[in-house]
Amino acid sequence: MTVGMGVAGAAALTLSPVSFAQAADGSTGESPTSGDVTRVISGFLETGVADFVYLPVEIPAGVQKIAVSYSYDRPAVPSGTPGNSCDIGVFDERGIALGSRGFRGWSGGFRTSFEISNSEATPGYLPGPINAGTWNIILGPYQVAPQGLNYRVEVTLTYGEPGPAFVKNYPPQRAKGRGRDWYRGDCHLHTVYSDGKRLPAEVASGARAAGLDFMVSTEHNTSSSHAVWGQYAGQDLLIITGEEVTTRNGHWLALGLPAGEWIDWRYRSRDDAFARFSRQVRRSGGLVVPAHMYCAYVACQWKFGFEDADATEVWNGPWTYDDEHAVSTWDQKLGEAVRTGKRWLPAMGNSDAHRDGQVIGLPHNVVYADDLATDSIMDGIRAGRNWIAESSAVKLTFSATGNGKHAGIGEKLTVPAEAPVDIRLDVEGVPHGTVRFITDEGQMHQESVDASGSGTVVWRTTASLAAYVRAEVRHPMADGSPGQGNTMGDALLFGPMAALTNPVFLEATSTP
Template structure:
């Protein structure tokens, strides 16, 4: 099947996500879809697919073709039976210039399915070398675990396979990592195995991505339908036992502009794009929520040497009973989080009724009511403060640059 046409700016303004129906004949074992369009003027068309039973994959603007087969599919798409009947290619008119964009869509069918791994071949030698863990106090028998709650793989627009990303996390010294590919859950079946291989707890996640803002959902086995209103994302995530977080609420054209009927309890206040941390708008955004938000951080890592260049910058610390997905999610849900610029360096942790400032010589502790006190640690680099106020504490330099947050 081949379809040629032109999308105009008016088409995008009327309806951004378009569907192209096609019939899959009986006996089909694999579908291949190819999209070609003129991107020279800055046009961007997104790509996805749905079968008779619903969602089968999404790659956004990261790919111009995909395969869906019985045994294996292109990363971002779900493998499995290819039932006959009415299917749809999803075309997202993400950027359409005034002069329009010409496109061509080609769909082919095969009665034979290739058996190719969905996790594109990245292999690392064993054993993995991990840096030593930080010496942090236990709190009521719980331990602090270091992780990154926002990262991407080849299942959306990342450069590394799941194995490659988990290997990098281990070598960075992270205990856990949320794999949050855009608008898909095709990476879920591979996480448990790679957790076992690398020793890093991989949290199943998805970044629900639209032009009005992004949100992370962790721990939900269900695909979150990005076509629905954002308040429904939150309700669906909570009903499925997952957590919902507003991502980088102030990050350029990805800033959060959705309307929510319920206040979000978690927000990615510290995103890699907070380059000038004397800029106080992320803190001001958090203060606009009367009940407060649980602060988390995310590197939004895509590729080594890219932007951001480093996984685990910032690091989110979670106080949990153990380093398992349920325990980590429980810790975040309960607000037992802290965020620091990196795994080493200044850190602020809530330990019961006290705060521990670690490696914070010369910094300033800022309380929720904005009163301040200088940090003068003991020879071991530690100082305790009473944690009598509700809300978020932080460490700053004398120039008001944020270096650590604590829920």
């Protein structure tokens, strides 16, 4: 066996190959023309093993289907000590190099078995020919108990003629929109094609029920669902293909990928590979978006920084303290951008819905785009021309007006430094909601709306006092109070978020 960094960014372990050209008794001969042949691979992994373990399997000619099942022990561990957890996937004869075209599927720890043939494959895996050569089953020992991890992998080859090729049905890149307008969409969703419980049909139906115009498919580490979404898209729902790239140092969304394109995840922040795959996404017109940066689950905390990001997810599912922390970090990044003149990072919010009880569209993005088309939606998010809503019942407009000029969300208003600028927010759908205006100096204005949930809040400032202004609309506190603010903008004094905007920027010029 060998240990090294060559096959992927993170450390990898490659075991000795298993051959199907050799019979169980050690004799060799021609491959059968029909029937099944099974080999069993078993072994032991110690605590501290490499991130990925490759089990090479020599596949002979004439194979119609490969089937793999696996199991591993789960010894008892002391409270607070991680127990065994091991993912699985497979690469074909084209190789396992980082970014390799040999990728044929990944199911993480969600499934204990999978099958691939020319005609079909288990969700998470790519149908196609079972060509002769060295395939690699990949184990991902996510956590290893102090006692180590015993694994058993069973590989069965079915010989025979390949069936008909799988017919891909990619979704169209355009739907019937309203021209230049605001479009609602959830950009982080899962189905049974990774670790979700819903079928694609159920997710598409849920997106429509939530009043969304578009959605993005983001399965963990696989593009396998892309080829089925065509039948669920329609003129009323744009379905965009993407991926949630699940690394050991955080998760990120690759949004707007060309259908069928896969993004590798086998690296850590120290491996200097994230920038490479960020460029791959951008070359295709897509977006790179760190997801749930403060999620408490193992390997979810974001460690790659934001230099190679196009936006960041600051609100993931029902509002929690993780989201408060993410918004605070994002706001700090906005302050850095205006101080240094560097590019600013737009905010996004998505449901990350996996199963019943997790609401599709809670939250979602409302994007100003030229059309209901993949490229237009990506352009709108990239420019920060979007705000985040908890549901389609929430409606909002936000703008800055001064010196005869007007700017909206994600735009810049250039005015004399002391010229009065009116910041205006109109909101519907948040009964007793509290509106907060936040600048680079913190919260500067707070005002509540009445029981109708509708209201208009106007606040006056100048470009000399505020480099940007963003808005939040909060629900009342659990005790029914609207919450209290101070100049430090302590968000813990407020109820859950109902809506959040990207900023309007104010730039001062010399007085004429």
